[in-house]
Amino acid sequence: MRQIGFLVNPFAGMGGAVGLKGTDGLLEEAKKRGAVPLAPARALAALRLLRGSDIHFLTCSGSMGEDEMKEAGITTYSVEYKAPEMTGADDTRNACRIFLGHAVDAIVFCGGDGTARDVYDIVGTHVSVLGIPAGVKMYSGVFAITPAAAAEILNTAGEVGVRDAEVVDVDEEAYRHGHLRTTLYGYARTPYIPERVASSKQVFEQPDEERAKAEIAQFIAEVIDGTPEVLTLLGPGTTTAKIAQVLGIKKTLLGFDAIRGRELVAADLNEGGILALINDEKKWRLIISIIGSQGFVLGRGTQQVSADIIRKTGIKNIIVVATPYKLSHTPVLYIDTGDSALNASFGDHIQVISGYRIAQRKRLFQPDY
Amino acid sequence: MQTKILLDEEQMPKKWYNIQADLPTPLDPPLHPQTKKPIGPDDLAAIFPMELIKQEVSTQRSIDIPADVQDVLRLWRPSPLYRAHRLEKHLKTPAKIYYKWEGVSPAGSHKPNTSVPQAYYNMKQGVERLATETGAGQWGSALAFATMLYGLKCTIYMVRSSYTQKPYRKSMMQVWGAECIPSPSTTTKSGQAMLAKDPETPGSLGMAISEAVEDAASHSNTNYSLGSVLNHVCLHQTVMGLEAREQLAMVDDYPDVVIGCVGGGSNFAGISFPFAGDKLTGKHRDTDLIGVEPASCPTLTKGLYTYDLADEAGYTPLLKMFTLGHDFVPPSIHAGGLRYHGDSPIVSRLVHDGVMRGISYHQSEVFDAAQTFSRTEGIIVAPETSHAVKGAIDEALKCKKSGEKKTILFNCSGHGNFDMSAYDAYYAGTLVDYEYPDELIKESLARIPKVP
Numbered sequence: 060m061r062q063i064g065f066l067v068n069p070f071a072g073m074g075g076a077v078g079l080k081g082t083d084g085l086l087e088e089a090k091k092r093g094a095v096p097l098a099p100a101r102a103l104a105a106l107r108l109l110r111g112s113d114i115h116f117l118t119c120s121g122s123m124g125e126d127e128m129k130e131a132g133i134t135t136y137s138v139e140y141k142a143p144e145m146t147g148a149d150d151t152r153n154a155c156r157i158f159l160g161h162a163v164d165a166i167v168f169c170g171g172d173g174t175a176r177d178v179y180d181i182v183g184t185h186v187s188v189l190g191i192p193a194g195v196k197m198y199s200g201v202f203a204i205t206p207a208a209a210a211e212i213l214n215t216a217g218e219v220g221v222r223d224a225e226v227v228d229v230d231e232e233a234y235r236h237g238h239l240r241t242t243l244y245g246y247a248r249t250p251y252i253p254e255r256v257a258s259s260k261q262v263f264e265q266p267d268e269e270r271a272k273a274e275i276a277q278f279i280a281e282v283i284d285g286t287p288e289v290l291t292l293l294g295p296g297t298t299t300a301k302i303a304q305v306l307g308i309k310k311t312l313l314g315f316d317a318i319r320g321r322e323l324v325a326a327d328l329n330e331g332g333i334l335a336l337i338n339d340e341k342k343w344r345l346i347i348s349i350i351g352s353q354g355f356v357l358g359r360g361t362q363q364v365s366a367d368i369i370r371k372t373g374i375k376n377i378i379v380v381a382t383p384y385k386l387s388h389t390p391v392l393y394i395d396t397g398d399s400a401l402n403a404s405f406g407d408h409i410q411v412i413s414g415y416r417i418a419q420r421k422r423l424f425q426p427d428y
Numbered sequence: 429m430q431t432k433i434l435l436d437e438e439q440m441p442k443k444w445y446n447i448q449a450d451l452p453t454p455l456d457p458p459l460h461p462q463t464k465k466p467i468g469p470d471d472l473a474a475i476f477p478m479e480l481i482k483q484e485v486s487t488q489r490s491i492d493i494p495a496d497v498q499d500v501l502r503l504w505r506p507s508p509l510y511r512a513h514r515l516e517k518h519l520k521t522p523a524k525i526y527y528k529w530e531g532v533s534p535a536g537s538h539k540p541n542t543s544v545p546q547a548y549y550n551m552k553q554g555v556e557r558l559a560t561e562t563g564a565g566q567w568g569s570a571l572a573f574a575t576m577l578y579g580l581k582c583t584i585y586m587v588r589s590s591y592t593q594k595p596y597r598k599s600m601m602q603v604w605g606a607e608c609i610p611s612p613s614t615t616t617k618s619g620q621a622m623l624a625k626d627p628e629t630p631g632s633l634g635m636a637i638s639e640a641v642e643d644a645a646s647h648s649n650t651n652y653s654l655g656s657v658l659n660h661v662c663l664h665q666t667v668m669g670l671e672a673r674e675q676l677a678m679v680d681d682y683p684d685v686v687i688g689c690v691g692g693g694s695n696f697a698g699i700s701f702p703f704a705g706d707k708l709t710g711k712h713r714d715t716d717l718i719g720v721e722p723a724s725c726p727t728l729t730k731g732l733y734t735y736d737l738a739d740e741a742g743y744t745p746l747l748k749m750f751t752l753g754h755d756f757v758p759p760s761i762h763a764g765g766l767r768y769h770g771d772s773p774i775v776s777r778l779v780h781d782g783v784m785r786g787i788s789y790h791q792s793e794v795f796d797a798a799q800t801f802s803r804t805e806g807i808i809v810a811p812e813t814s815h816a817v818k819g820a821i822d823e824a825l826k827c828k829k830s831g832e833k834k835t836i837l838f839n840c841s842g843h844g845n846f847d848m849s850a851y852d853a854y855y856a857g858t859l860v861d862y863e864y865p866d867e868l869i870k871e872s873l874a875r876i877p878k879v880p
Contacts, residue, residue, distance in 0.1 A: 270628060282868045378868070383860070390857075413862075416869050417724070417759045420790060420861040 061114045061165075061216065064158030065136070066178075068151060068170035069122040071194045072097040083173045098193035099127055101206050102169035105191045106131035108210035117161055119154045122146075148177045155181035165189060165250065167213070169206075172229050175199040179226040179247050187221050187248045189213075198241055200224030201249045212250050222268040222384065223297040224249040225350060243295050243313050243350055251384070271382035274415040276301040279346065279380065287320035289342050292333060294364070296348035298380050315363045330365045337371060344376040345369075349385055349411070355393050356409065356423075366398040374405055380412045383419075392421050429513060433526075433675040435506035442493055445666040447701045447774060448659065449489035450708045452781075455659075455773055458745035459735060467745050475644040475652035477553040480546065483660040491663065497545045500577060504533045504540075505667065509675035510840075514804040516824065523827035524681070525820055527840040528672045528699060531807065535600070537842030538695055539570030539655060542664035546653045547574035557581035557650040559643035561611065561636030563691065564590050564764035564812065565597025566842055567655030572606035582606035583650075585613065585639040588631035590764040596846045611636035618642050618741040632757045633692075633768045638741035645743070656692025657738060657747075657772050665698025672837060673702050683715060685823050687838035689815035690719035690728060690786065691765045693772030699839035701774075704783055717784040719775065720819040722794075724862030725758040727751065727771045728779050728786025738770055749776040750786075752864065759862040761791050762850035763811035787819060790861040794818045795854040798844070810842040811850050 070086050073094040099122055106127055116136035118124030123142040139161065140154040151168070155178055158166055165187045168178050171194010179201075182188055190202035191209045201224045203209035212219055228244040279302045283291055293299045295313045303310035306321045314327030317336055325336060337343050345364065349356055356379055357364060369377070381389075392409060394402050409423045448455065457466035469481045476484075483491060493501070512525040530538035550558060558575055561584070562568030568584040575582035584606055591598065591610040601608045611631050612619035618638040622629060629635070637654070644652035654661060669686075676682055686703050688696030696719040706712040719728055727750045736751035738744035751770045752758075758767040770776075778784045791811075798814035800821065801807065809817055820838040827834050844851070853859050 278868070285870075375867075386860075387858075410863055410865060412865060412868070414759065416756055416865065418863040418865040420723075420863050 062161065062163045063114050063116055063213075064155065064161075064163040064166040065116045065118045065124050065128075066151060066154045066166075066168050067098050067102045067119075067122060067124050067127055068168065068174040068193070069096050069098050069146060071170035071174055072101075074195050096122070098169050101191055101193040102127045103130055105169070105206035105210045105213075106133060108207055108214070109133070110214050113216065114213065117158055117163060119150070123150065123154070148173070151177040152181050159185060167191065167209070169193045171195055171197055172199050172227060175201050175226050175247075176228055176244055179245050182247070184246070184248050187250050189250055198227040198229060201226060201247050212252060215252055219250040219252055220267055221248050222251050223247075227350070241350075241355075246297055246312060268382055268384055271384065271414060272298050272301045273305075274417075275380050275382070275412055276305045278412065278415045279378070280305040283318070283320065289319070289344060290324065290336070290340050291318050292316070292328070292343065292345045293318060294345065294347035296350070298348045298382065299346055302346065302380075328363060330363050330368065333363060333368055337368070342376075343372065344378060345372050346378045346380060349379065349381040349389060349392060355395065357394050357396055366396045366401050369396055369401060378412060379409060383413050386411060386413055386419055386421065390422070391424050393424050430679065431511055431513060433509040433511070433678055435671060435674060437502050437506070439674060440498065440502060440506045441667050441670040442498065443490040444493060444663045445670055445702050445705060446483075446486055446489055446491055446663055447666075447705050447708075448487045450705045451774075451777070452708070454487070455777060456735075456748035458747050458773075461737060461742050461744065461746055464746070471745070475641060477549045477555060477651060479549040479552070480660045483663055484658060493667075494545070494548060497548050500544045500574075501541070501667070506671045506675075507532050507668070509672055510805070511679075512805055515801060515821075518800065518804045519821065519824050519828060521824040521828040522831060522833045523824040524833070524835045525824055526672075526676065526681075526683070526835070526837045527805075527820070528668055528837070529807070530668065530839065530841045531809075531843035533570075535566065535570040535573050536845065537566040537570065537810065538665060538668060538698060538839070539567045539842075540573055541667055541698065542655070542661045542694065543567070543570040543574035543653070544577070545664050546661075547571065547578045547580055550651050550653070551578040551580055555580065555649065555651045557583065557647070558653045559583045559585070559640040559647075559650055560653040560655065561585045561587070561633060561640045562590070562597075562655065563587050563633045563636075563767055564810070565594050565601075565846070566765055566810070566812070568606070568608060569597050569600040569604070571653055571655070572601040572604035575606065576604040583640075583643060584608045585611035585619075585636040585643075587611055587633060587636050587764060587767070588629070589760040591631075593760075593762070593764070593849060594846055611639050613639060615639075616642045618743070622740065629757065630760045632740065634738075634740035634754055634757075637739035638743055641739060641743040642741070656694040656768070657770065659772075659774055661692075661694045662697035662701065662772055662774055665694045666701050668698040668839060669700060669702035672699065676835075676837070681835050682712060683837035684834040685716045685718060685836045687718045687720060687816050687819040687823070687836065689763075689766060689812050689839075689841065690721045690771065690775070691763075691768045691812065692770070693719070693775035695812075695839060695841045697772055697775055699837070700784065704778055707783060717778075718819055718823075719779070719784060719786045720815040721786055721788045722758075722761055722763055722766050722815065722862075723788040723790045724761050724864060725752065725767050725769070726786075726788040726864050726866075727769065728776070729788045730864055730866040731771070733776060733780045736770060747773050749773045750779065752869075759860075761811075761862060762847065762853070762859075763791070763794070763815065765810075765812040766815065789815060789818050790863070792854070792859045792861055795851070795859060797821050799854075807840065808844045808851070809840060810844040811847055813839075813841045813844070816841065
């Protein structure tokens with residue numbers, strides 16, 4: 060029987076309905092504006108679709124999980140964390156600590172980006188994490204598309220894979236003022252069902268994530284080996300980390316690291332560091348991956364790369380990498396450098412390296428918000 | 429308003445056209461993969477019958493089609509030439525569009541034009557079994573058909589991604605008595621080595637060729653048969669262009685543009701060589717000969733013109749051709765028959781010399797064109813063929829802009845009746861537009877064997 064930690068952030072998503080663009084720190088204001096809890100219903104929608112009883116849930120009391128279990132008619136659960144009436148980020152973290160102490164196989168939570176961040180703080184990559192979407196903002200990659208999709212993943216035991224998923228931190232204060240500022244917070248592990256497009260007996264399968272990353276990394280490593288004089292700035296992400304690994308270099312997961320051939324030149328560079336470094340260079344390139352479930356190539360989670368750096372580097376020296384799975388879930392990619400003329404200069408399509416000597420042509424949009 | 433232009437059976441060509449006679453200088457010879465010295469007939473005798481080896485190097489302009497082969501070809505030849513009135517009207521183009529329809533053959537494509545003579549010459553030499561590779565299954569089913577006619581056994585190594593995508597091609601091979609094995613397989617040493625290197629590989633034509641060549645070389649009763657690339661295959665396919673030239677003459681026309689899709693090159697060679705010959709000999713100097721390839725495997729448009737192996741494992745001679753590198757595994761596009769790293773040495777040479785040219789398209793745009801064609805002319809074409817359709821439509825649209833009344837001929841090489849899963853993917857919006865990142869790959873091509 061699988062042991063799964065389950066928690067609900069009952070207040071997630073309340074701010075959105077009343078125009079607050081997030082609920083972090085504004086719960087009272089949301090309530091004052093007439094917001095009602097949304098997350099319990101989303102959690103219930105997922106729980107009601109679960110089949111069989113090979114899961115034992117470890118959950119929290121009251122609306123943080125127990126109430127939803129009862130309402131869904133689930134009996135195979137135990138309450139392991141007693142939640143106060145007014146729950147907050149600390150309760151999410153405490154519950155996760157307890158789940159990990161019970162050696163759960165995975166943790167399922169219902170909430171938004173803020174909840175994902177709180178879960179990730181404690182869980183990291185120890186066990187896989189799956190989000191039932193209920194928040195105002197869901198830029199993190201740990202969320203299933205819908206509560207039903209989350210249930211399907213839980214029902215498909217034994218056939219699911221595990222992939223890396225960005226946990227993205229959104230600056231809510233800036234967001235309320237119309238600016239989406241996201242920072243890559245970390246990489247969690249999340250279960251997923253490998254893509255299958257089946258029609259009659261004909262099935263196409265995508266390579267799994269690890270294989271796809273290895274193929275991309277092998278190709279890019281060959282490119283770097285073939286041009287040992289060129290400085291390469293490797294952006295954040297597990298695909299770029301895999302490239303570094305193939306080259307025998309240890310890379311910071313969330314930072315921009317500079318390498319030349321198989322040597323690390325500088326790690327975790329900020330904008331100033333990158334500018335100082337390229338100032339003396341004749342030729343350099345940027346290798347970046349797609350950030351977040353929204354498909355941002357530049358501008359979200361890659362704040363180290365300013366419009367100035369992109370202009371100096373030149374679009375043709377920017378290599379974008381992403382696995383086929385990621386690309387199949389992001390039909391359109393976005394560029395948001397903060398400079399609309401620069402955004403436009405990328406054109407309508409962008410080439411993304413998706414395998415060994417293979418690229419995909421993806422449509423590119425520049426968001427107007 | 430004539431739609432079909434038909435030749436009588438008596439008007440079917442009695443000779444193939446050998447363009448090697450009209451090349452200004454001879455082709456660069458194939459080289460032995462180990463010694464890097466030009467190979468001779470003896471090097472090929474282990475896997476090919478002598479008549480085909482002679483055709484491979486012949487510079488005689490016309491080569492007789494054996495009467496027995498003509499008898500079989502008459503089952504569907506001469507194939508019809510269509511005037512695409514409805515497509516022209518839909519496009520509002522002043523251009524005239526003609527297409528040679530090869531889907532009328534038993535296997536549903538142009539491939540039997542060469543599988544039949546290849547099986548025939550092998551049978552004449554006492555060979556009992558043929559081994560071959562197939563990409564999308566068009567060639568495999570065509571050879572299965574031909575070997576059945578001449579009482580030969582046939583083993584077909586089918587690229588694994590197509591084997592699962594196109595199960596009904598496999599069924600056709602079975603109906604005609606052939607054995608079909610997904611490649612890479614565990615039945616050959618090269619297949620085992622490829623699987624050890626990558627158990628999940630989708631396979632490629634290059635890999636499947638290695639397996640088939642190994643099978644033929646290691647069994648004394650078995651020869652190898654190749655569905656494209658080689659000179660004798662292009663030679664056999666010239667029946668299409670020869671017929672088309674006659675059919676156009678019947679309506680007092682001659683093409684300004686000739687278009688075919690390009691994987692290994694024989695389809696394009698077959699439709700275009702007679703017109704390329706007219707160009708080389710000065711009869712019609714301005715014909716635009718266009719080979720259309722997938723952007724994911726753009727051999728003519730982004731490859732290097734150099735000596736490279738024709739297969740993955742290195743059993744074949746080195747051929748001077750446009751290549752993306754023999755170890756390149758093209759992405760699993762639906763036009764499986766165009767997934768080949770190299771190209772016919774003759775087509776490559778003519779492109780290199782500027783007699784022909786290559787263009788490339790993405791997968792989704794060729795399906796747009798295929799849909800337009802199906803909704804105007806009725807025929808649902810194979811994904812490979814849809815590349816030629818797209819090329820023809822674009823040329824016709826250029827004429828619409830310029831007002832030119834060009835005559836466009838394209839080879840409508842096969843039907844897509846077994847490719848409906850590809851159309852399903854198109855309508856589901858899940859087609860992926862693959863590209864070949866040529867700038868980044870330039871370094872990788874350094875792996876091609878160096879020829880002194």
